[in-house]
Amino acid sequence: MNEMYEKMGISEKVLKFSETVLEGLKERFDEADRIAEYNQLKVLKAMQDNNVSEACMYGSTGYGYNDIGRDTLEKVYASVFNTESALVRSQITCGTHALSVALSAILRPGDELLAPAGKPYDTLEGIIGIKEAKGSLAEFGISYCQVDLLSDGSFDYENIKKAIKPETKMVTIQRSKGYQTRPTFSVEQIGELISFIKGIRSDIICMVDNCYGEFVETIEPGDVGADMVVGSLIKNPGGGLAPIGGYICGREELVELCAYRLTTPGLGKEVGASLNVNTSLYQGLFLAPTVTSGALKGAMFAAAVYEKLGFRCVPNATEPRYDIIQSVVFGKPEGLIAFCKGIQKAAPVDSFVTPEPWPMPGYHSDVIMAAGNFIQGASIELSADGPLEDPYAAYFQGGLTWYHAKFGIMMSLQSLYDEKIIEL
Numbered sequence: 295m296n297e298m299y300e301k302m303g304i305s306e307k308v309l310k311f312s313e314t315v316l317e318g319l320k321e322r323f324d325e326a327d328r329i330a331e332y333n334q335l336k337v338l339k340a341m342q343d344n345n346v347s348e349a350c351m352y353g354s355t356g357y358g359y360n361d362i363g364r365d366t367l368e369k370v371y372a373s374v375f376n377t378e379s380a381l382v383r384s385q386i387t388c389g390t391h392a393l394s395v396a397l398s399a400i401l402r403p404g405d406e407l408l409a410p411a412g413k414p415y416d417t418l419e420g421i422i423g424i425k426e427a428k429g430s431l432a433e434f435g436i437s438y439c440q441v442d443l444l445s446d447g448s449f450d451y452e453n454i455k456k457a458i459k460p461e462t463k464m465v466t467i468q469r470s471k472g473y474q475t476r477p478t479f480s481v482e483q484i485g486e487l488i489s490f491i492k493g494i495r496s497d498i499i500c501m502v503d504n505c506y507g508e509f510v511e512t513i514e515p516g517d518v519g520a521d522m523v524v525g526s527l528i529k530n531p532g533g534g535l536a537p538i539g540g541y542i543c544g545r546e547e548l549v550e551l552c553a554y555r556l557t558t559p560g561l562g563k564e565v566g567a568s569l570n571v572n573t574s575l576y577q578g579l580f581l582a583p584t585v586t587s588g589a590l591k592g593a594m595f596a597a598a599v600y601e602k603l604g605f606r607c608v609p610n611a612t613e614p615r616y617d618i619i620q621s622v623v624f625g626k627p628e629g630l631i632a633f634c635k636g637i638q639k640a641a642p643v644d645s646f647v648t649p650e651p652w653p654m655p656g657y658h659s660d661v662i663m664a665a666g667n668f669i670q671g672a673s674i675e676l677s678a679d680g681p682l683e684d685p686y687a688a689y690f691q692g693g694l695t696w697y698h699a700k701f702g703i704m705m706s707l708q709s710l711y712d713e714k715i716i717e718l
C-alpha cells in the first residue's frame with residue numbers, strides 16, 4: 295500500500311500523518327456506514343414498492359408521452375423523500391433552476407416569499423430580486439421578506455412571527471449552509487421551524503432547498519412536514535451518475551403547479567422526453583447513499599486533518615454533520631491555492647492541469663476552483679473552491695468513493711507540505 299501511495303506522489307510523512315488521523319475517526323465512520331445502510335434500504339424499498347421494471351430503463355423521444363421510466367422514477371423519488379408526488383426531470387438544468395421553477399410555480403403577484411433563516415443561496419438573489427435581475431420575482435410584483443438568524447445561529451422565532459403577514463404565501467428554508475458561515479441545519483431543526491410557521495398559519499407553503507443534504511441523515515425534510523423539497527441531481531441524489539437534472543418533491547397539487555411552470559399550463563408532467571438518462575438516474579439514486587457517505591467521510595477526514603494542523607474548520611472535527619460541505623480556513627492565499635492544486639492533482643480527469651485564480655462573474659474577488667470531473671460541475675465529485683479574499687477559506691466537497699476523497703485530501707496535504715506551508 296505504501297508503495298502504491300508513493301507511486302501516486304504521497305510521501306511517507308503525509309501517509310503517516312493521515313493514518314494517525316484516521317485512527318481517531320473509526321466511530322464516526324461507523325455512524326456514516328449505518329446511515330448509508332439505512333438509506334440504501336430506503337432507496338431499495340422505494341424501487342421495489344413502485345415496481346421498477348426493466349422497461350423503466352428505456353427512454354422516450356419527442357413529446358415523451360407515456361414515459362414509464364420517467365413517471366416511475368418520480369414515484370420512487372416521492373417515496374424516498376416521503377412526499378405525495380415528485381417532478382424529476384432532465385429538463386431541470388440545475389439546482390438553481392429547480393428552485394426557480396418551484397418559487398415561480400407557487401407565487402403570484404401580490405404574494406410574499408419569506409426567508410426565515412437568513413439570506414438564501416447566492417444564485418437565488420437574482421431569482422427573488424434581492425439583487426436586481428431581469429425576470430426576477432420582484433419584477434412580477436412578488437415581494438420578499440427576510441429574517442436573519444440570531445447571533446448564535448438559531449432561528450429568530452420572535453421576528454419570524456412578526457414577519458408573517460396576510461400576503462405571506464411561501465417560506466424558503468435552506469438546509470445546507472452553502473457558502474455561508476452559519477451551521478447547516480439538521481432535518482429535525484428544519485422540522486421545528488416548519489411546525490412553528492404552520493402553528494401561526496397552516497396554509498403557508500414551506501419549501502426546503504435540500505441541496506447537499508440528501509442521505510446525510512436517515513430522515514429528509516419531507517419526513518418533518520416540508521411541503522416541497524428541492525435539489526439537484528448532480529449533487530448527492532444523482533450518485534455521480536446522473537448527467538443532468540433536478541427534482542422537486544412535494545404535495546401533489548404543488549408539484550402539478552411546478553410541472554405547469556416547467557413545461558406549460560395544460561401539458562405539465564405529460565411531456566418531457568427522458569431521452570437516454572433513465573438508467574443513469576435510477577442507478578445514480580441507487581448508489582447515492584453510498585456515494586454520499588463516502589463524501590461525508592472525506593469531509594470528516596479533511597476536518598480532522600486540517601484541524602490537527604491548526605486551521606479552523608467548519609464544521610470542526612467533532613461537530614455533527616448535516617451536509618457534505620467542508621470549509622477549511624487557511625488565512626492566506628498560498629494555503630488556499632496549494633490546497634486546490636492538490637485536489638486537482640488527485641482527479642481522474644484533468645489531473646494534469648493547474649487551477650489558477652480568475653475573476654469569475656458574480657464574485658467580487660478572484661476565485662480558484664479545482665475539479666476534475668466526469669460530469670461538468672458535478673459537486674458530488676471531488677471538488678474544491680474558494681474566493682481569494684480574507685479569510686481564504688477553501689470549500690471542499692464530494693468524492694465518488696471514500697478512497698478517492700481520502701487520496702484527494704492527502705494530495706492537498708502533500709501540496710501544502712511541498713510548498714512549505716505546513717510542517718509534519
Ligand SMILES: *Cc1c(COP(=O)(O)O)cnc(C)c1O
Binds near residue numbers: 388415472505506
Ligand atoms: C448547489 C446549491 C444550489 C444551486 O444548485 P446549482 O445546481 O449549482 O444551480 C442551491 N442551493 C444550495 C444550498 C446549493 O448548495
